[in-house]
Amino acid sequence: xxxxxxxxxxxxxxxxxxxxxxxxxxxxxxxxxxxxxxxxxxxxxxxxxxxxxxxxxxxxxxxxxxxxxxxxxxxxxxxxxxxxxxxxxxxxxxxxxxxxxxxxxxxxxxxxxxxxxxxxxxxxxxxxxxxxxxxxxxxxxxxxxxxxxxxxxxxxxxxxxxxxxxxxxxxxxxxxxxxxxxxxxxxxxxxxxxxx
Amino acid sequence: xxxxxxxxxxxxxxxxxxxxxxxxxxxxxxxxxxxxxxxxxxxxxxxxxxxxxxxxxxxxxxxxxxxxxxxxxxxxxxxxxxxxxxxxxxxxxxxxxxxxxxxxxxxxxxxxxxxxxxxxxxxxxxxxxxxxxxxxxxxxxxxxxxxxxxxxxxxxxxxxxxxxxxxxxxxxxxxxxxxxxxxxxxxxxxxxxxxx
DNA sequence: CTAGGGTGTTACCGGTCTGTAACTTCCAGA
DNA sequence: TCTGGAAGTTACAGACCGGTAACACCCTAG
Numbered sequence: 095x096x097x098x099x100x101x102x103x104x105x106x107x108x109x110x111x112x113x114x115x116x117x118x119x120x121x122x123x124x125x126x127x128x129x130x131x132x133x134x135x136x137x138x139x140x141x142x143x144x145x146x147x148x149x150x151x152x153x154x155x156x157x158x159x160x161x162x163x164x165x166x167x168x169x170x171x172x173x174x175x176x177x178x179x180x181x182x183x184x185x186x187x188x189x190x191x192x193x194x195x196x197x198x199x200x201x202x203x204x205x206x207x208x209x210x211x212x213x214x215x216x217x218x219x220x221x222x223x224x225x226x227x228x229x230x231x232x233x234x235x236x237x238x239x240x241x242x243x244x245x246x247x248x249x250x251x252x253x254x255x256x257x258x259x260x261x262x263x264x265x266x267x268x269x270x271x272x273x274x275x276x277x278x279x280x281x282x283x284x285x286x287x288x289x290x
Numbered sequence: 291x292x293x294x295x296x297x298x299x300x301x302x303x304x305x306x307x308x309x310x311x312x313x314x315x316x317x318x319x320x321x322x323x324x325x326x327x328x329x330x331x332x333x334x335x336x337x338x339x340x341x342x343x344x345x346x347x348x349x350x351x352x353x354x355x356x357x358x359x360x361x362x363x364x365x366x367x368x369x370x371x372x373x374x375x376x377x378x379x380x381x382x383x384x385x386x387x388x389x390x391x392x393x394x395x396x397x398x399x400x401x402x403x404x405x406x407x408x409x410x411x412x413x414x415x416x417x418x419x420x421x422x423x424x425x426x427x428x429x430x431x432x433x434x435x436x437x438x439x440x441x442x443x444x445x446x447x448x449x450x451x452x453x454x455x456x457x458x459x460x461x462x463x464x465x466x467x468x469x470x471x472x473x474x475x476x477x478x479x480x481x482x483x484x485x486x
Numbered sequence: 487c488t489a490g491g492g493t494g495t496t497a498c499c500g501g502t503c504t505g506t507a508a509c510t511t512c513c514a515g516a
Numbered sequence: 517t518c519t520g521g522a523a524g525t526t527a528c529a530g531a532c533c534g535g536t537a538a539c540a541c542c543c544t545a546g
Contacts, residue, residue, distance in 0.1 A: 121319075121406050123320070139523080199402075206395075210316045221459060245472075252456060255452035268444075301492085339493085
C-alpha cells in the first residue's frame with residue numbers, strides 16, 4: 095500500500111504522489127478528484143487551492159514522473175562514471191526490470207491513449223518529455239561510441255515502448271520476455287558495424 | 291466523415307461501426323452510449339436491445355477489429371500466393387502505412403490502457419486476439435524459412451507496437467519514421483543467420 | 487387487411503463527475 | 517496571547533454517465 099504517502103508531509107505533495115500512484119494504476123479517467131484527495135488524507139477544496147484543475151494536476155504528475163526518470167539517468171552515471179557503454183547496458187537492465195514491475199505500461203503513453211483532444215495540455219508535455227528522453231538515449235549511444243547512434247536509440251526506444259504495451263495486453267509471458275535478448279543483440283550488432 | 295455508416299443498414303451494424311470509429315478516435319471512456327447512438331442515427335434503447343451493456347459493445351468492437359485485421363492477412367496470401375517472404379514484406383509495408391494513417395495507436399492497446407480492472411471482459415479478448423495475431427506472424431516467419439521465427443516475429447511485433455505508441459505520443463516525425471528500415475534490416479539479418 | 491416484431495421517442499432513475507461557496511478549525515509566528 | 521493564513525468541512529451546482537420503463541410507430545410477412 096502507498097499509505098506511506100499519507101504520513102505527515104504537505105498536502106500538495108501528498109496529493110501529487112497519490113494522484114501519480116492512482117493515475118498509474120487505474121488510468122486518468124478512471125480516477126476522480128474525490129478519490130484522490132480521500133486517499134491522500136485531505137479534501138477536494140485543498141486540491142483546488144493547489145491545482146487550478148484536474149488537467150493541471152495531470153500535467154504536474156507527468157512532470158513528476160519525468161523528474162523521477164531523470165534521476166534514473168543520474169544513477170547510471172553515478173554507478174558507471176564515464177563508462178557510457180556500461181550505462182547503456184544498465185539502461186537495458188533497468189528497462190527489463192520495469193517490464194516485470196507491474197502490468198501497467200508507460201504513464202505518458204497511457205495518458206496519450208486516454209486524452210484524445212489534440213490540444214489537451216497534457217499532450218504538449220508528453221511530447222516534450224518523450225523527446226527529451228529520446229535525446230538522452232541518443233546522446234548515450236553516441237557517447238558510447240556507436241556509429242548510427244540515432245538509429246540504435248530509436249530502435250531500442252521502440253522495442254521498449256512496444257514491450258511495455260505488450261505486457262499490458264498479453265502479460266509478462268509474451269514477446270516482452272525476449273526484450274533483453276533483442277536489445278543486447280542490437281547493441282552488439284551496432285558496435286560491430288563501423289563507426290561512421 | 292464516417293456518415294456513410296449511417297446509410298441504410300441494420301441498426302446493429304450501424305451502432306457497431308460507429309462505436310468502432312468513435313472508440314478509436316476518442317477512446318472508450320471518452321465516448322458515451324448516447325453519443326454513439328446519435329451518430330449512428332438511432333437511439334439508446336435500440337443499442338440496449340442488441341448489446342446487453344456498454345462493456346459487451348466494447349468487446350464486440352474489438353472482435354470486429356480483429357476480424358478486419360484477419361482479412362488483411364488473407365489479402366497478403368491472395369496477393370502473393372505461397373510466397374511467404376513476400377507476404378512478410380507486405381506486412382511491413384502495411385504496418386508502416388498504418389503508422390501514418392492517423393495519430394491513434396492500436397485500439398486493443400489503447401483499450402488495455404483505459405480498462406484497468408483486471409477481470410474486465412475486454413481484457414480477456416484483448417489477450418486472446420493479440421496472442422492469435424502473434425501466432426500468425428510467427429507462422430508466417432517460419433513458413434518464410436527463417437530460423438529463429440519466434441524471435442523475429444516477437445521483435446517485429448514489439449517494434450510495430452512501439453512505433454504505434456510513439457506516433458501517439460510524439461507524432462509521425464519521431465522514432466517511428468525508422469520503422470521500415472529497422473524491420474527490413476532485421477529480416478535480412480535473420481535470413482542471413484543459419485536456419486536452425 | 488392484419489398481426490407482430492423491430493424501431494423510435496420521451497422521460498426518468500440513481501450515480502458520479504469537476505468545480506465552487508461559505509464557513510469552521512487549527513497552528514505557527516510575532 | 518493574538519492574528520493571519522493554510523487546511524478541513526459541508527453542502528451544493530450543473531453536467532454527464534449507463535441503463536430502464538412505457539408507449540407510439542411503421543413495415544413487412546402471412
